[in-house]
Amino acid sequence: MNLNEGRYQIGGVDALSMVEHYGAPVYVYDAATMKRQYKRMEKAFGKVKRLRINYACKALTNVNVLRLFRSWGSGLDTVSIQEVELGLRAGFDPHDILYTPNCVSMEEVNEAVEKGVRINIDNISILEQFGALHPSVPVCIRINPHIMAGGNSKISVGHIDSKFGISIHQVPHILKVVEALGLTVEGLHMHTGSDILDAEVFLQAVEILLRAAEDFPDLDYLDFGSGFKVPYKDGGISTNIEDLGSRLGDRFNAFCADYGRxxxxxxxPGKFLVSEAGTFLVRTNVVKTTPATVFAGVDSGLNHLIRPMFYDAYHHITNISNPAGKPRIYTVVGYICETDTFGINRKLSEVREGDILAMSNAGAYSFMMASNYNSRFRPAEVLVMDGQAHLIRRRETMEDLLGPQVELPQLSGAVKA
Structure with a gap:
């Protein structure tokens, strides 16, 4: 989002005009930012002869976004059979989809096998069942490297007490299962967490996976997950993807030489590719002053953007209706009947009732975690592409809330006293 002659723009399109056209609240995504991040990552790991970036679609699964990434050459990382189906609908070849579920039933795994996608298994029980049912289907195995990494305990998934992956200390057990069932292990996978800043921690986990890979003779790929950090504030810190790409690329090439192919x-990556592309636009309903705080209450809440409440995530907030206004301090809150605070003591241009506030870094895990709590409608989504705004999800209506509900005829009349 940039300021041009006193008006904020997203991808070259006036932000306030989009609110006038599509209403508020509304999520707006800039395709050019997504493409910039994708191409940046491709370039960073340019030393590697065979590179595959699988967009982690759980970050933002709108089918139009999936089609964008497919057009740029991306594969797809999925965690549910529904995401697999969305990927296929978006036109991805099954071989370009990696299915990495956690704690799902064997029935769902079987369905993914039938669809022809690559399978990634993260527990020994499912591996044994998989081998008995599908001994000829190549499989990837998710390893837990026991590395504590990530910006928040809720998004650190590679530590020793995590539910994700098979412990690195259980590799001998994995090898016994693989040999007994005649399985072909085509890949090894790890993911340590999100918002990783320290490249050294990531490279430490890489070494663990490379050592494990030496015991698997039939590998075709190694998946090192992601979790790269993006900046949330002006001048904020982020993962130096170029430095990491150079160092990891050299190490990976050396490993391949030793491995023999x-x-x-x-x-x-998910957040790295789409977080900065998203802006959430909300309208100020009320400015409320108390003895200690000035609240800006908006027409949204944790039902639309739960990350600040769930992860203590920071989203930069800008009053785009009054760029030249006098700076004042506000606590921005929502309209849900819970404590749903977007930002505490934020310096904003003077906020008036009706002003539009923009929340940055709202492309990843934002709309995707939206709900109908308090029976509120989920907002619209807009994609800005080539200087044009396109509606890619309409705002919900009361029919959407009632549609899945089954109304019992015997309860449709007046309730008896």
């Missing part, structure tokens, strides 16, 4: 290097 060129493996494919995979990553599964």
């Amino acid at each position: 060129e493996l494919e290097l995979m990553f599964e």
